[in-house]
Amino acid sequence: MCLAVPGKVESIDEKSSPKMATVNFGGILKDVCIDFLPDIKTGEYIIVHAGYALEKINEEEAENQLQAFIEAEYLIRSRTK
């Protein structure tokens, strides 16, 4: 039940109530309610649970986390040389 999937906001239906967006999950488009993220914009990434967007994905934090692994890889390789 805690499963939430990342997706990209393709378009927002400004006139809908509750407010809906079309979200792209790796090629599959679904309608998602964005009532909890009133400031979300097209092109941003969100996580979706039970048809609702829970939170925006902080792309910078995601990059930082992944970068930390790349840097660790660099350190380990230089250590073993």
Added chain:
Amino acid sequence: MKFLNEFRDINSIKILMEKFHISGLREMNLMEVCGSQTHAIMKYNIEELLPQEISLVHGPGCPVCVTSSEMIDKALYLAQMEKTILMTFGDMMRVPGSIQNMSALKSRGADIRIIYSPLDAVRTAQKEKDKNVILFAIGFETTAPANASAILAAAKLSLKNFYVLSAQVLIPPAVEYILSSENIRLDGLLAPGHVCSITGYRWCEKISEKYNIPITVTGFEPLDILEGIYITADNVIKNNHIAENQYRRIVKKDGNKNAREIIEKVFSVTGRTWRGLGFIPESGFVLNENYSRFDAEKIFNPVPEINNEDKDCIAGEILQGIKKPNDCPLFGEKCNPLHPVGAPMVSSEGACSAYFRYKRKKQEQKNNG
């Protein structure tokens, strides 16, 4: 898929495993609270990647698993009313009630439908005006805003045929219940990332301080879980009884304020009986008086059957992390995904179904290899 595949990358996982060569590592029990985390641990065989000093204990964070037999019986009662459609998430369908489950009742002709989103129930109520549409609302704080939003939508549409049977439960009281128990000794916790995306993690800081235990807000991909375990183990060794956030790309300290406002508008806190754990005060959500006209319990007064749970089923001990699924005499034999006895075998997040699905595969590979 972006923001998914990168966190499953095998090279990154290998790098993180290097970090686990930390000095002073001692035997410790870490609990992952959320059922989805348990499944990822089983699926990606994470426990076998860890140093042997670290044991993982599976927590009660599976809202399907902890829904009481009594609550299932109430849903079955409602589904048998005339001109009624009961709607719920798919993995609720085979959770055992005292006598039967929803899947069995459906095959006998009851109109019980699976939904993906609580909004589906609102839309059904709009379309089928001559029927009572009842949303069997389960979930933790991750799902509560969605359930609340559906109720607000129904109110805005002035729907007269939409109702909610709330079986919603809250994570922090369950965590405190586990930590107060004398049956299990835990050294650290992985807090559920998506619950915290709504609630924030100040509650983790409070619990960490109260019980002198490190807690790490953790995500659900293998890289997230490994990093969460690493941070927790490191804090255990250093005696840092603090809460940290591993899942920084999603979780903020104060969570999602909009989602919480919607919850507070619709629900109030109530005591709940958790399957396997018993009654925990202030551990669930119920519709507040402003929305009681949608409360299926108040309107229809459903009557549960007499409780009849299999005496050999150890779901309670599994949900508290005291025993593992393969400790159960029924596991894999009398109790399996086709014929589940207890709720953790039914749910896609349950520890028993995870063990059956992923541990048995390993056993077969061993036998064939």
